[in-house]
Amino acid sequence: MSGWVHLNPFRSLYGRIFLWFWLTTIVMIAGSAWVVHSLMSGSKYQPISETQQGELYRARDAILRSNGRPERGPLSERLRRFGQREQMTVILLDLQNNELIISGPMRKLRDEKPFLDLISSTNPLRIVTPFGEFSGPLTLKLKQKDYLMFVGDARPIGFPERLREGPPLILIGLMLLISAGLCSLIARSLVKPIKQLQAATKSMADGELSTRVGSASYRSDEIGQLGLDFNHMAEQIETLLNGQKRLLGDISHELRTPLTRMQLAIGIAQQQESQCGAGNSELALTRIEKEAHQMEHMVAQVLMLSRLDSNVRVSQKQEMSFDTLLTGLLADCEFEAQSHNKTLSVVIDSDANIYADGDLLTSGIENVLRNAVKYANEKVVFELKIEENMAQIKICDDGIGIPESDLSHIFQPFYRVSCARDRDTGGVGLGLAIASRAIAVHQGEIVAHNQVKGGLCVHISLPTVS
Numbered sequence: 001m002s003g004w005v006h007l008n009p010f011r012s013l014y015g016r017i018f019l020w021f022w023l024t025t026i027v028m029i030a031g032s033a034w035v036v037h038s039l040m041s042g043s044k045y046q047p048i049s050e051t052q053q054g055e056l057y058r059a060r061d062a063i064l065r066s067n068g069r070p071e072r073g074p075l076s077e078r079l080r081r082f083g084q085r086e087q088m089t090v091i092l093l094d095l096q097n098n099e100l101i102i103s104g105p106m107r108k109l110r111d112e113k114p115f116l117d118l119i120s121s122t123n124p125l126r127i128v129t130p131f132g133e134f135s136g137p138l139t140l141k142l143k144q145k146d147y148l149m150f151v152g153d154a155r156p157i158g159f160p161e162r163l164r165e166g167p168p169l170i171l172i173g174l175m176l177l178i179s180a181g182l183c184s185l186i187a188r189s190l191v192k193p194i195k196q197l198q199a200a201t202k203s204m205a206d207g208e209l210s211t212r213v214g215s216a217s218y219r220s221d222e223i224g225q226l227g228l229d230f231n232h233m234a235e236q237i238e239t240l241l242n243g244q245k246r247l248l249g250d251i252s253h254e255l256r257t258p259l260t261r262m263q264l265a266i267g268i269a270q271q272q273e274s275q276c277g278a279g280n281s282e283l284a285l286t287r288i289e290k291e292a293h294q295m296e297h298m299v300a301q302v303l304m305l306s307r308l309d310s311n312v313r314v315s316q317k318q319e320m321s322f323d324t325l326l327t328g329l330l331a332d333c334e335f336e337a338q339s340h341n342k343t344l345s346v347v348i349d350s351d352a353n354i355y356a357d358g359d360l361l362t363s364g365i366e367n368v369l370r371n372a373v374k375y376a377n378e379k380v381v382f383e384l385k386i387e388e389n390m391a392q393i394k395i396c397d398d399g400i401g402i403p404e405s406d407l408s409h410i411f412q413p414f415y416r417v418s419c420a421r422d423r424d425t426g427g428v429g430l431g432l433a434i435a436s437r438a439i440a441v442h443q444g445e446i447v448a449h450n451q452v453k454g455g456l457c458v459h460i461s462l463p464t465v466s
Helices: 002-007 013-040 050-067 074-084 159-166 169-206 223-278 278-307 322-339 360-377 429-439
Strands: 045-046 089-094 098-104 125-130 130-143 143-153 318-321 343-348 352-358 379-387 391-398 444-451 456-463
Touching: 013 169, 013 223, 050 074, 050 130, 050 143, 074 089, 074 098, 089 130, 169 223, 169 444, 223 278, 318 322, 322 343, 322 352, 322 360, 322 379, 352 360, 352 456, 360 379, 360 456, 429 444
Parallel strands: 343 379
Antiparallel strands: 045 125, 089 098, 089 143, 125 130, 130 143, 318 352, 379 391, 391 456, 444 456
């Protein structure tokens, strides 16, 4: 069933345009053919059959017999009653004044020419007209007047017959009106969503980042897909710009603290130098150096985060093994853990290759691993498993973990868990954000959850080279 849905031409803008214009062309061709047929169509004379000839003579004899009876009204009334009784239409042509007397509800024929043309005819014929089929004529003498008699069946006048019998310009105008209506519908169905896209684009240009395309994005054709793409683009732009604003605000906030400390240290150094000489300003200069290094590290991390958001380093990817990627990193982290009286347990089931930017991916994993070493009580576990062309990395610590309400925010820039981290021990909150961006650049995923026995566990999934 889904295959037939995809073959539906109305799901495609091309299919809709094609079918609408094709239908318009068909209507125009059919209308033109009808006009030509109407202009060329007329009455036809054909040989009469024996059955029709017999009915014609029987009708004449019946009329002659009824004429010999006592007077019962005018001739037209008697013909009407005769036509109702015999279920046929009788037409008498008065040869003196060429006047037609018709039985039945019709008071006047739409075209008298087919009958008037047979005044001089000597043999009965079959007369096929747009308004019925008749046979005749036969001569008939009533009340000392000579008539020509025709009998047959008259068809009721319907709208198509009235239209076809009318002036050709009316029919042509009707066809043009129908064609214009069809073209107007397709034009409206195309222009309306395009105007919505135009208005949304203008609104976005005016700074309304929350603008989205409405009903145009619900269509199933190319315009609907364009509307969806526009909405996705608008969401991405809004997210990026809001992220930049938030990043600038966070950077301003984070840089204010080391700058304040540096200013304070400079003031102390100047005061000590004026009072006690240059030898006593060493402590203040040490503080200034520490804050300068912290600012330099922060700026480097912000630059790295900016490059990751703009995908600057994607072109530096190459195929390498996890052994090459992790050997040096795990050795450094193990040494760091030992210096803090902690242990790093490494469990690697098997090796695999990955298409990656080595420095970038190593930096991302290192941020997670050093974060675990910093907040572990005694032990950090690093596990690597290869499952169905995916590398599954788990980095778990036995620390106090993170409140559940904060788990969804720890990969945001400058986010810190207040109960576990501060500016002195917890950095500036960019390490996990960089790790998240680095994993995303390699089409991987990173999630964090608390362990049942305590501590945080970060799970990283990365595609391997098959």
